[in-house]
Amino acid sequence: MDGTLTLPVHDFDDIRRQLSLPENTPILEAIEQMPAEQASATKRQLHAIEMELAGQAEAQPGAAELLHCVRGNGCELGILTRNDEDIALATLQACGLLEFFRPEYVIGRETCAPKPEPDGVHYLLNAWKASPHATVMVGDFLYDIEAGRRGGVNTVHFDASGKFPWPELADHKVTQLQDIAALTRK
Numbered sequence: 001m002d003g004t005l006t007l008p009v010h011d012f013d014d015i016r017r018q019l020s021l022p023e024n025t026p027i028l029e030a031i032e033q034m035p036a037e038q039a040s041a042t043k044r045q046l047h048a049i050e051m052e053l054a055g056q057a058e059a060q061p062g063a064a065e066l067l068h069c070v071r072g073n074g075c076e077l078g079i080l081t082r083n084d085e086d087i088a089l090a091t092l093q094a095c096g097l098l099e100f101f102r103p104e105y106v107i108g109r110e111t112c113a114p115k116p117e118p119d120g121v122h123y124l125l126n127a128w129k130a131s132p133h134a135t136v137m138v139g140d141f142l143y144d145i146e147a148g149r150r151g152g153v154n155t156v157h158f159d160a161s162g163k164f165p166w167p168e169l170a171d172h173k174v175t176q177l178q179d180i181a182a183l184t185r186k
Helices: 012-018 027-032 036-054 063-072 085-094 118-129 141-151 177-184
Strands: 136-139 154-157 173-174
Touching: 012 027, 012 036, 027 036, 036 085, 063 177, 118 141, 136 141, 136 177, 141 154, 154 177, 173 177
Parallel strands: 136 154, 154 173
Antiparallel strands: none
């Protein structure tokens, strides 16, 4: 969602600094290594930071058109995020994309192990009674592509810059959201 359907606003280095986490470490995993009381306080602080960022969300150019097209093709849509679900819903609301998603298909870190674990992919496949071969995971970061790959679904790496730092993991690479529509036609 963040950086795919929305324009990127997260400065992860700044978030790490605000949370007093080591540089270049995954935020959720660093928090999990903390003693319980410290982890709880840090999770609350992270939630506040992420909720503030959710309010700044703007849709990626072409996002609404893509989602409308995908829904028109009879496909289900879901969000698999490392955020809390309320933050994901607030993000979708702020950028005008909430109408495309059923809340029960917005899956965050409180429902499933966070990406790159494939648990959320499996959760959605189960909910939709969908075949992995007929499912596409779209993302802009390594964890998205890894979760899709480990979940057995097709992977699409969205990178507006065209750099694609993990080409070996993605089945498809796109620089514009409208290029994804062709991959979802039944």
